[in-house]
Protein backbone atom coordinates (compact mmCIF):
# COMPACT_ATOMS: atom_id res chain seq x y z
CA UNK A 349 0.00 0.00 0.00
CA UNK A 350 2.77 2.43 0.95
CA UNK A 351 4.72 1.63 -2.20
CA UNK A 352 1.76 2.26 -4.47
CA UNK A 353 0.98 5.56 -2.72
CA UNK A 354 4.60 6.62 -3.11
CA UNK A 355 4.53 5.77 -6.78
CA UNK A 356 1.34 7.74 -7.32
CA UNK A 357 2.67 10.73 -5.38
CA UNK A 358 5.88 10.82 -7.40
CA UNK A 359 3.93 11.96 -10.45
CA UNK A 360 2.48 14.84 -8.40
CA UNK A 361 5.68 16.28 -6.93
CA UNK A 362 6.19 18.68 -5.34
CA UNK A 363 3.73 18.46 -2.47
CA UNK A 364 3.74 21.64 -0.39
CA UNK A 365 2.12 21.38 3.04
CA UNK A 366 1.72 24.44 5.23
CA UNK A 367 0.97 24.28 8.95
CA UNK A 368 -0.95 27.44 9.60
CA UNK A 369 -3.08 29.14 12.23
CA UNK A 370 -3.07 32.76 13.41
CA UNK A 371 -3.36 31.41 16.96
CA UNK A 372 -0.20 30.41 18.83
CA UNK A 373 0.53 27.19 20.69
CA UNK A 374 -1.78 24.88 18.75
CA UNK A 375 0.96 22.45 17.70
CA UNK A 376 2.06 23.73 14.27
CA UNK A 377 5.81 23.40 14.93
CA UNK A 378 5.58 20.09 16.80
CA UNK A 379 3.55 18.60 13.97
CA UNK A 380 5.65 20.16 11.19
CA UNK A 381 8.84 18.79 12.78
CA UNK A 382 7.39 15.29 13.19
CA UNK A 383 5.65 15.19 9.81
CA UNK A 384 8.91 16.19 8.11
CA UNK A 385 10.78 13.34 9.79
CA UNK A 386 7.93 10.94 9.01
CA UNK A 387 8.08 11.73 5.28
CA UNK A 388 11.83 11.23 5.30
CA UNK A 389 11.49 7.85 7.03
CA UNK A 390 9.07 6.93 4.21
CA UNK A 391 11.86 7.67 1.76
CA UNK A 392 10.86 11.09 0.46
CA UNK A 393 13.19 14.03 -0.09
CA UNK A 394 11.65 16.53 2.29
CA UNK A 395 12.53 20.07 3.35
CA UNK A 396 11.11 21.99 6.29
CA UNK A 397 10.84 25.74 5.80
CA UNK A 398 10.73 27.48 9.15
CA UNK A 399 9.13 30.83 8.35
CA UNK A 400 8.40 31.73 11.97
CA UNK A 401 10.71 34.43 13.38
CA UNK A 402 10.61 32.44 16.65
CA UNK A 403 12.66 29.82 14.76
CA UNK A 404 11.11 26.94 16.71
CA UNK A 405 12.01 24.13 14.32
CA UNK A 406 15.47 25.56 13.71
CA UNK A 407 15.93 25.87 17.47
CA UNK A 408 14.82 22.28 18.07
CA UNK A 409 17.20 21.13 15.38
CA UNK A 410 20.09 22.89 17.12
CA UNK A 411 19.42 20.75 20.22
CA UNK A 412 20.15 17.60 18.26
CA UNK A 413 23.31 15.65 18.54
CA UNK A 414 23.17 15.26 14.76
CA UNK A 415 21.06 18.08 13.27
CA UNK A 416 18.76 17.42 10.33
CA UNK A 417 20.03 18.99 7.14
CA UNK A 418 16.51 19.44 5.81
CA UNK A 419 15.52 22.47 7.92
CA UNK A 420 15.83 25.91 6.44
CA UNK A 421 15.05 29.28 7.97
CA UNK A 422 13.14 31.64 5.69
CA UNK A 423 12.55 35.17 6.88
CA UNK A 424 11.40 37.17 3.91
CA UNK A 425 8.57 37.08 1.42
CA UNK A 426 10.86 37.14 -1.61
CA UNK A 427 12.81 34.06 -0.53
CA UNK A 428 9.64 32.10 0.27
CA UNK A 429 8.11 32.88 -3.12
CA UNK A 430 11.39 31.95 -4.81
CA UNK A 431 11.56 28.57 -3.06
CA UNK A 432 7.92 27.78 -3.82
CA UNK A 433 8.24 28.84 -7.46
CA UNK A 434 11.45 26.86 -7.98
CA UNK A 435 10.09 23.76 -6.27
CA UNK A 436 8.31 22.58 -9.40
CA UNK A 437 11.58 22.39 -11.36
CA UNK A 438 14.36 21.86 -8.81
CA UNK A 439 13.57 18.25 -7.98
CA UNK A 440 11.76 19.05 -4.72
CA UNK A 441 9.50 16.27 -3.53
CA UNK A 442 7.91 17.48 -0.32
CA UNK A 443 8.06 20.90 1.33
CA UNK A 444 6.65 21.39 4.82
CA UNK A 445 6.18 24.98 6.01
CA UNK A 446 5.98 25.93 9.67
CA UNK A 447 4.22 29.28 9.95
CA UNK A 448 4.14 31.74 12.85
CA UNK A 449 1.07 31.90 15.09
CA UNK A 450 -0.05 35.25 13.74
CA UNK A 451 -1.50 36.75 10.61
CA UNK A 452 1.14 38.35 8.36
CA UNK A 453 1.97 38.80 4.69
CA UNK A 454 4.53 36.00 4.99
CA UNK A 455 2.05 33.55 6.49
CA UNK A 456 -0.54 34.50 3.86
CA UNK A 457 2.01 33.81 1.11
CA UNK A 458 2.57 30.35 2.61
CA UNK A 459 -1.20 29.73 2.63
CA UNK A 460 -1.36 30.78 -1.04
CA UNK A 461 1.65 28.71 -2.09
CA UNK A 462 0.68 25.48 -0.37
CA UNK A 463 -1.08 22.55 -1.99
CA UNK A 464 -2.47 21.64 1.41
CA UNK A 465 -2.94 23.89 4.42
CA UNK A 466 -3.31 22.19 7.78
CA UNK A 467 -4.80 24.07 10.71
CA UNK A 468 -4.37 22.29 14.04
CA UNK A 469 -6.93 22.88 16.77
CA UNK A 470 -7.87 21.05 19.93
CA UNK A 471 -11.45 19.86 20.45
CA UNK A 472 -12.15 22.78 22.82
CA UNK A 473 -14.99 25.12 21.92
CA UNK A 474 -12.78 28.22 22.28
CA UNK A 475 -10.32 26.85 19.73
CA UNK A 476 -13.13 25.99 17.40
CA UNK A 477 -14.34 29.58 17.63
CA UNK A 478 -10.86 30.89 16.84
CA UNK A 479 -10.88 29.19 13.49
CA UNK A 480 -14.53 29.64 12.65
CA UNK A 481 -14.52 33.35 13.45
CA UNK A 482 -10.99 34.48 12.66
CA UNK A 483 -8.99 32.00 10.59
CA UNK A 484 -11.86 31.43 8.17
CA UNK A 485 -11.98 35.20 7.54
CA UNK A 486 -8.29 35.17 6.64
CA UNK A 487 -8.94 32.38 4.12
CA UNK A 488 -11.94 34.28 2.73
CA UNK A 489 -9.89 37.45 2.31
CA UNK A 490 -7.09 35.65 0.48
CA UNK A 491 -9.63 33.85 -1.66
CA UNK A 492 -11.37 37.12 -2.56
CA UNK A 493 -8.10 38.83 -3.49
CA UNK A 494 -6.62 36.08 -5.63
CA UNK A 495 -7.81 33.70 -8.29
CA UNK A 496 -6.60 30.79 -6.19
CA UNK A 497 -8.99 28.43 -4.51
CA UNK A 498 -7.94 28.69 -0.87
CA UNK A 499 -8.86 26.04 1.67
CA UNK A 500 -7.60 24.41 4.82
CA UNK A 501 -7.78 21.01 6.45
CA UNK A 502 -8.45 21.17 10.16
CA UNK A 503 -6.44 18.69 12.21
CA UNK A 504 -7.62 17.79 15.69
CA UNK A 505 -4.54 17.87 17.89
CA UNK A 506 -4.05 17.37 21.64
CA UNK A 507 -7.34 15.55 21.86
CA UNK A 508 -7.85 13.68 25.15
CA UNK A 509 -6.76 10.04 24.69
CA UNK A 510 -10.23 8.76 25.61
CA UNK A 511 -12.38 11.24 23.67
CA UNK A 512 -14.40 9.57 20.99
CA UNK A 513 -17.15 11.78 19.65
CA UNK A 514 -16.29 14.72 17.47
CA UNK A 515 -19.48 14.88 15.41
CA UNK A 516 -20.35 18.41 16.58
CA UNK A 517 -16.90 19.66 15.56
CA UNK A 518 -17.00 17.85 12.24
CA UNK A 519 -20.40 19.34 11.49
CA UNK A 520 -19.29 22.88 12.27
CA UNK A 521 -16.10 22.58 10.25
CA UNK A 522 -17.76 20.96 7.28
CA UNK A 523 -20.43 23.67 7.19
CA UNK A 524 -17.73 26.34 7.02
CA UNK A 525 -16.73 27.26 3.48
CA UNK A 526 -13.12 26.42 2.57
CA UNK A 527 -12.66 24.08 5.54
CA UNK A 528 -12.56 20.33 5.75
CA UNK A 529 -11.65 18.12 8.69
CA UNK A 530 -8.86 15.56 8.40
CA UNK A 531 -9.69 11.98 9.36
CA UNK A 532 -6.35 11.68 11.20
CA UNK A 533 -6.39 12.78 14.83
CA UNK A 534 -3.46 13.48 17.15
CA UNK A 535 -4.05 12.85 20.84
CA UNK A 536 -2.57 14.63 23.84
CA UNK A 537 0.57 12.61 24.61
CA UNK A 538 3.51 13.56 26.77
CA UNK A 539 5.88 12.08 24.16
CA UNK A 540 5.15 14.94 21.73
CA UNK A 541 6.66 17.41 24.16
CA UNK A 542 9.23 15.22 25.91
CA UNK A 543 10.85 14.02 22.69
CA UNK A 544 11.58 17.64 21.78
CA UNK A 545 13.86 18.12 24.77
CA UNK A 546 16.78 16.84 22.74
CA UNK A 547 15.31 17.94 19.43
CA UNK A 548 14.10 14.45 18.68
CA UNK A 549 10.91 13.42 16.93
CA UNK A 550 8.54 10.74 18.21
CA UNK A 551 10.18 8.37 15.70
CA UNK A 552 13.42 8.54 17.63
CA UNK A 553 12.06 8.47 21.18
CA UNK A 554 11.56 4.73 21.39
CA UNK A 555 12.12 4.65 25.15
CA UNK A 556 9.17 6.97 25.81
CA UNK A 557 5.62 5.82 26.49
CA UNK A 558 3.36 6.21 23.48
CA UNK A 559 6.17 5.85 20.92
CA UNK A 560 4.30 3.41 18.65
CA UNK A 561 0.91 5.13 18.78
CA UNK A 562 2.43 8.57 18.25
CA UNK A 563 4.35 7.31 15.20
CA UNK A 564 1.11 5.83 13.85
CA UNK A 565 -0.69 9.13 14.36
CA UNK A 566 1.94 11.10 12.45
CA UNK A 567 2.21 8.51 9.68
CA UNK A 568 -1.56 8.51 9.32
CA UNK A 569 -1.39 12.25 8.61
CA UNK A 570 1.29 11.64 5.95
CA UNK A 571 -0.78 8.97 4.20
CA UNK A 572 -3.88 11.16 4.31
CA UNK A 573 -1.96 14.10 2.81
CA UNK A 574 -0.66 11.87 0.03
CA UNK A 575 -4.21 10.64 -0.72
CA UNK A 576 -5.55 14.20 -0.80
CA UNK A 577 -2.78 15.38 -3.11
CA UNK A 578 -3.00 12.53 -5.58
CA UNK A 579 -6.78 12.82 -5.74
CA UNK A 580 -6.72 16.56 -6.41
CA UNK A 581 -7.88 17.70 -9.85
Ligand SMILES: Nc1ncnc2c1ncn2[C@@H]1O[C@H](COP(=O)(O)OP(=O)(O)OP(=O)(O)O)[C@@H](O)[C@H]1O
Pocket residue numbers: 371372373374375376377378379400402404447448449450505506507534535536537538539540541542544
Ligand atom coordinates in the same frame (compact mmCIF):
# COMPACT_ATOMS: atom_id res chain seq x y z
N1 LIG B 1 -0.42 16.24 20.61
C1 LIG B 1 0.27 16.85 21.57
N2 LIG B 1 0.37 16.29 22.81
C2 LIG B 1 1.06 16.90 23.79
N3 LIG B 1 1.68 18.09 23.65
C3 LIG B 1 1.60 18.70 22.45
C4 LIG B 1 0.91 18.11 21.35
N4 LIG B 1 1.02 18.96 20.29
C5 LIG B 1 1.76 20.00 20.71
N5 LIG B 1 2.11 19.87 22.00
C6 LIG B 1 2.88 20.80 22.83
O1 LIG B 1 2.22 22.06 22.81
C7 LIG B 1 3.15 23.12 22.89
C8 LIG B 1 2.90 24.10 21.76
O2 LIG B 1 3.20 23.45 20.54
P1 LIG B 1 3.89 24.19 19.31
O3 LIG B 1 5.02 25.04 19.76
O4 LIG B 1 4.15 23.15 18.31
O5 LIG B 1 2.70 25.14 18.85
P2 LIG B 1 2.71 26.26 17.69
O6 LIG B 1 1.36 26.28 17.10
O7 LIG B 1 3.84 26.01 16.76
O8 LIG B 1 2.98 27.58 18.52
P3 LIG B 1 3.45 29.01 17.94
O9 LIG B 1 2.26 29.61 17.25
O10 LIG B 1 3.85 29.79 19.15
O11 LIG B 1 4.58 28.78 16.99
C9 LIG B 1 4.52 22.48 22.85
O12 LIG B 1 5.00 22.38 24.16
C10 LIG B 1 4.25 21.10 22.27
O13 LIG B 1 5.20 20.16 22.67
Ligand SMILES: [Mg+2]
Pocket residue numbers: 376377378400404446447448449
Ligand atom coordinates in the same frame (compact mmCIF):
# COMPACT_ATOMS: atom_id res chain seq x y z
MG1 LIG C 1 5.41 27.22 16.17
